[in-house]
Amino acid sequence: MLAFSFTGLILSSQIQFGDLKPIALEEGEMPMPQARVGLAQQGKEIYIDQGCIYCHSQQVRRKGFGADWERGWGDRQSVPRDYILQERVLLGTSRTGPDLMAIGDRQPSADWHHLHLFNPQITSPGSIMPPFRYLYRTQKIGDAPSPNALNIPDDFPLDQPEPGYEIVPTDRADQLVEYLLSLKLDYELPESRFAE
Amino acid sequence: MFEWNVYLIIIFAFGGLFFASAVAALWWSAKNGQLRNFDQGARVVFTDEEPEGIHTDFFPGEAEKAGRKLRESEVR
Amino acid sequence: MSPLLSFFSKVDPQTKPVVSQKVALSAIDHQMRTPVLLFTTSAILWLLIGTAFAIIASIKLHSPDFLGNFEWLTFGRARSAHLNAMAYGWANNAVFAVGLWVMARLCKANIRYGTMLVIAGSFWNIGVTIGVIGILTGGLTSVEWLEMPPYVAPMLAFSYVLIAVWGVLMFRFREKGHVYVSQWYILGALFWFPWLYVIAQTMIFVEPATGTVQSITNWWFGHNVLGLWYTPMGLAAIYYMMPKVLGRPIYSYYLSVLGFWSLALFYNWAGVHHLIGGPIPVWLISAGIVASVMMVIPVVVTAINHHMTAVGNARAVWCSPTLRFIVFGAMSYTLASFFGSWMALRDVNVVTHFTQFTVGHAHHGVYAFFTMTMFGGIYFMVPRILQREWPSANLIRVHFWCVSIGIGMMLVALHVGGWIQGLQLNNPDIPYTSPESGVVTILSALKPWLFSRSISGVLITIGHVAFFINFILMVIGPRAVRYKEGPTLLVKKEGEGA
Numbered sequence: 001m002l003a004f005s006f007t008g009l010i011l012s013s014q015i016q017f018g019d020l021k022p023i024a025l026e027e028g029e030m031p032m033p034q035a036r037v038g039l040a041q042q043g044k045e046i047y048i049d050q051g052c053i054y055c056h057s058q059q060v061r062r063k064g065f066g067a068d069w070e071r072g073w074g075d076r077q078s079v080p081r082d083y084i085l086q087e088r089v090l091l092g093t094s095r096t097g098p099d100l101m102a103i104g105d106r107q108p109s110a111d112w113h114h115l116h117l118f119n120p121q122i123t124s125p126g127s128i129m130p131p132f133r134y135l136y137r138t139q140k141i142g143d144a145p146s147p148n149a150l151n152i153p154d155d156f157p158l159d160q161p162e163p164g165y166e167i168v169p170t171d172r173a174d175q176l177v178e179y180l181l182s183l184k185l186d187y188e189l190p191e192s193r194f195a196e
Numbered sequence: 197m198f199e200w201n202v203y204l205i206i207i208f209a210f211g212g213l214f215f216a217s218a219v220a221a222l223w224w225s226a227k228n229g230q231l232r233n234f235d236q237g238a239r240v241v242f243t244d245e246e247p248e249g250i251h252t253d254f255f256p257g258e259a260e261k262a263g264r265k266l267r268e269s270e271v272r
Numbered sequence: 273m274s275p276l277l278s279f280f281s282k283v284d285p286q287t288k289p290v291v292s293q294k295v296a297l298s299a300i301d302h303q304m305r306t307p308v309l310l311f312t313t314s315a316i317l318w319l320l321i322g323t324a325f326a327i328i329a330s331i332k333l334h335s336p337d338f339l340g341n342f343e344w345l346t347f348g349r350a351r352s353a354h355l356n357a358m359a360y361g362w363a364n365n366a367v368f369a370v371g372l373w374v375m376a377r378l379c380k381a382n383i384r385y386g387t388m389l390v391i392a393g394s395f396w397n398i399g400v401t402i403g404v405i406g407i408l409t410g411g412l413t414s415v416e417w418l419e420m421p422p423y424v425a426p427m428l429a430f431s432y433v434l435i436a437v438w439g440v441l442m443f444r445f446r447e448k449g450h451v452y453v454s455q456w457y458i459l460g461a462l463f464w465f466p467w468l469y470v471i472a473q474t475m476i477f478v479e480p481a482t483g484t485v486q487s488i489t490n491w492w493f494g495h496n497v498l499g500l501w502y503t504p505m506g507l508a509a510i511y512y513m514m515p516k517v518l519g520r521p522i523y524s525y526y527l528s529v530l531g532f533w534s535l536a537l538f539y540n541w542a543g544v545h546h547l548i549g550g551p552i553p554v555w556l557i558s559a560g561i562v563a564s565v566m567m568v569i570p571v572v573v574t575a576i577n578h579h580m581t582a583v584g585n586a587r588a589v590w591c592s593p594t595l596r597f598i599v600f601g602a603m604s605y606t607l608a609s610f611f612g613s614w615m616a617l618r619d620v621n622v623v624t625h626f627t628q629f630t631v632g633h634a635h636h637g638v639y640a641f642f643t644m645t646m647f648g649g650i651y652f653m654v655p656r657i658l659q660r661e662w663p664s665a666n667l668i669r670v671h672f673w674c675v676s677i678g679i680g681m682m683l684v685a686l687h688v689g690g691w692i693q694g695l696q697l698n699n700p701d702i703p704y705t706s707p708e709s710g711v712v713t714i715l716s717a718l719k720p721w722l723f724s725r726s727i728s729g730v731l732i733t734i735g736h737v738a739f740f741i742n743f744i745l746m747v748i749g750p751r752a753v754r755y756k757e758g759p760t761l762l763v764k765k766e767g768e769g770a
Contacts, residue, residue: 010475010489013556017482048414051348057626061549066622070700078551083483088476090414091487093546095626095697096333096718098704120336126705128715128722130336134343217463218536230451231529237450238525240378241515245297253517253592253652255665262591269587 020084025188032187035085036179043179046135046172048088055129057092058101060185063195072106073099074185075194082189097129102185111151113177114169118150119159133159135173141166295380295447301656304376307389308657309747311369312650314397316740318361321404323733325354330729334722344408352407352419359417359497360400360428363642367461367505368393368435370649373657374512375439375458379446383438392434399427415476415486417494422477429469436462453528454508460536461504468493468500484552488544495543498637503605504535506645507574510602513652514581517592523580527573534570542567545616548625564616571609578602593668597648600676604640611636623694628718632686640679647671647739660746667742674735681728689721 022031036044047053060074068074078101083089092099107113112123118136120127136150138161149166152159161167169177188194225231242248254262329351331338339345376383403420406412411421420428439462443455472493475481481489511528515521522528544552544560582589582599589595611633615624624630651668655661662668696702696714706713 010471010481010485010492013488013553014481014485016553017485020482049349049410049412050346051352051412051414053414053416054348054351059550065549066625067698067700080484080551080553082551086483087480088414089484089486091484091547091550093416093626093630096628124705125707126713126715128333128336128719130332130347131340132346133341222533225451233450234525234529235521237452238515238521240450240452241512241521242519243297246516248519248521250519251517251588251592252519253594255591255593255668256661256663257665258591266588266591 017080017084020081022085023081023190025190032189033082033085036182039175039178040182041179043175043177043182044088046176047090047179050132050176052100053090053092053094055094055096056098056100057095058099058183059091060099060101068099069195071098074102076185076188076192077195078185079189079192081191082185097127100180100183102183104181104184105186108181110177110181113180114148114150114173115152117173117176118152118167119156122153122156122159132173135170135176136167137170138162138165138167140164295382297377297380297656300376300380300383301373301659303383303386304373305657307386307393308369308373308653310390310393311365311372312654312743313747314393315362315365315369315646315650316743318357318365318400319736320740322354322357322362323729323736325350325357327726327729327733329354330722330726334719334726348414349408349412352412353404355417356400356407356419357404358638360403360420361397363502363638363646364400365393365397366643366646366650367502368396370509370646370653371458371461371505372435372439372442373653374454374508374649375442378452378455378512379442381442381445381447383442389435389438392431395427395431396435399424399431403428413477415490417497418472418476418490422473425469425473425477429466429473432466432469436466452511453522453525453532454512456529456532457504457508457511460532461501461508464500464504465497468496484547484550487547487550488552488556491543491546492540493543495546496540498642499535499539499542502638502642503539504532506601506605506642507531507535509645509649510578510598510605513594513598513648514578514602517595517598517652518581518585518588520581523577527577531570531573531577534573539563539567539570542612542616545621546630548616548618548621561616561618565613567609567613571606571613575602575606578606593662593665593672594648594652596672597644597651601641601643601645601648604636604644608633608636608641623698624690625694626697627690627693628686628721629690629694632683632690635679635686636683640683644675644679647675650743654743654746658746658749660749662742663745664742667738670738671735671742674731674738678728678731678735681731682725685721685724685728689718689725692721693718 022033024031058078060076060078061068062077063069083091114136116123116129117132119131119133120129121131139146141149141164145166146168149168152161152167154160159167230237239248246252251263251266328339328345329347332340332345332347332350336347343349372389400420403424406421406424407419411423413419413421439458443459446455472489475489476486480486511522541559541563544556545564548557548561550557578599582595582602589599614620615629615633624633651662693714696712696717702712702714704714705716
C-alpha cells in the first residue's frame, strides 16, 4: 500500500513535473523562471542553515483562498514551474512571519533588511523574529565611516556601537540580504497570470 | 537529477517487492488460519507466568491495597 | 549454505535438540536485558536533551532576545534540534526498546548474540548525536523531519538495519501459533520506516527531485513516519499492555486486525494535506484530503476497541501506572486522529494551515499519544527486565500529573492560539506588527498563548526530570530502594495482593 502511495503521489507528480521547463510568455522574451546565481545563491544556504523556513513560507495561494493576495504577498498564485530550478525547495508550512515568495518586490531596500535582521524590533516593533546580530560585526571607523555601516536609530541605545565604532554586515549578512532581494514574483507564466 | 524513467524503474522494483510481500503476508495469514478463531488469538498474550484474570501492574508498594480494592469492587 | 542462512540457523533455537520449545517470559526478559536497558537509557537521556531545546525554542518564540546572540541556539536551529532529538533520539530509542521487547515476548524466541544489538544501538545513538550537533553548527537542512545533515543518513540507515533485523529474526523463529496483532504492527513498521527514510533521503538530498516534488516527498515522509512508524509501534504497545495489565483479552480482536489493515491502506496517502493550497496539482491534494478523511475508519475501529477494553475497569486503570499512561495515550490517539481528519478539510485547513494549530496537532499525536504510550510501556517493561520494582510511587505520580496537565495546557494554548492566529491571517486588515501600540496585531494576539505554552513546557520538564530520577535510582538500585519486593507482576498467588 505504501508502494501505491509512493507511485501515486510522488512518482506521478515527478512524471508530470519532470518535463516542466522555463517558458517565455511571448516569443523573444526571457524564459522564466531563471536560476539563482552568485551571492543570492550563497545567501540561500544561510537562509537554510539558520532555519528561516520554520516561520516563513515561500508560496502564494490563489486569490480567494486565504488572504495571500490581499496581503500583497504576490500578484499571482505560485505554481510548480516557479520552483523547478531550485535545488532545495523551501515551501514552508508556517507563517509565524509573513510569506517571503516576493519579499524582493515588496521590500527592495537592502538597508531595511540589514536593520531588520540585526534587530527586528527596529523595523517591526513587537516582532518575535530572533535578532541575527551575529551576522554583523563591530569595527573601528577608519578614515571615513563605511558606506554599508548600519544606521541604527537613536531610540535603540543598546544596539548603538561605541563612539568611534560602526556596525557592518559580514559576508553572510550580505549574501542573505542578496537572497531575500532576489525573491521575486514579478513575471507571469502561461498557467499563472497576475490576478486582478 | 534522474530522469523520471529511472525513478520508474526504481519504483517498480521496490514497489513490486513491497506489494508482493504484503499480498504474501495476507495470503499466508489466511492459509495459516491466522484470520480464524479470533477469540483464541486474542489470548496469546497470556502465559503461565502472567495468566489471564490477574492484574499485573500497580504502583510500587501499593499492590496489596489496590488488589484488595479491586476484588471488593468486583464482588459488588 | 549461504552465510546469511547459516547465521539464521545459528540463531534458530529450533535446530538444537530442544526439550521445550517454549521459552519462558522471564528468560526472554533476561536475554533482552542489556539491549533494552541501553535503548531505554538513551531514550530517556534524549528526552531530557530534547526537552531542554524545546524550552529554549519556546521561550525564544515570545521573547526573541532570550539567548539571542548565540548563533547555534537561534530559533530555527533550537527547534530543529528539539524535533530531531525527540524523533530520532527519544522516540526511536523508545520504539527499539519497547517494540523489540514486546516482539520478543510475543515470539517467545531465544535471543542470542544480543551484544550485536547493543553495538548497533550505540551506532544509532552516535549517529543521532552527530546529527543534532550538525544542526546546531550549521548543517541544518531546512527539510522538515529530516533536518539532520545528510551525511549522517548512511550511518543511521545502516545501524537501523542492524537493529530492525532482530525484530525480523524474532518473528522468523517465533513459537508456532497465532500471530498477535502487535506482532503485525511491529513487523510492518520495521519494514515501512527504512523504505520511507531511504526514499526521502534519495529524492530530497542525493538526487533531488524536480521542484515541489521535493515538498510532496517531504510530507509523504513526514506524515508517514508518524502514521506508519510511531503510530503502529504505539498501537502495538497498547494492544499488548492493555490486556496484560487488566488480565483480560482485548474487546474485539477482529476489530484490531481490521484496524491494522485499514491503517496500512489509508494512512500513507494523507501527508499531502500539509500542502493544501500550495503549488502542487489539485488532484493530489484532493487524494490527500480523501485519504485523511478515510482515516476515520481505522481510528473509530481502534477507539471502540480501546474503549470497550478499558470500560468498567476504571479503577484498575487508575491503580496501574502503565495503564494511566497507556489509556491517556489511547484516548489522545482517537482525538488527535479526528482532529487530523478534520484539519484536512479545505474550509478548516484555510484557517489552521501555517499556524500554531498545526504545531499543537503535532504534539497531540507525538506527545499525548505516542510519548505517553511509550512512558506506559517503559513503566511496564523495566521492572520485568531488571527484576526490580520502581523505587518511588510518588515520582511516578509527579511524572503523570505534570506531563498530563502540561500537555493538556499546551494543546489548549496552541490550538486556541493557532485558531485565532489563522482567523487573523485570513483578515488582511490585521497586520503582523504595528509601530503604534494598542493596535490589534497577529503577533500581539499570539504572544500570550505562546507564553502559556512555555509554562506548560516547564510542567512537562518537571515530569520528565521526575521520570529520569526514578529510572536512574532504579538502575543504580541503592539499598534503600524497595527493590527486593520485585516487580508487581510476580505477586500473583491469589490472596497475596492481586
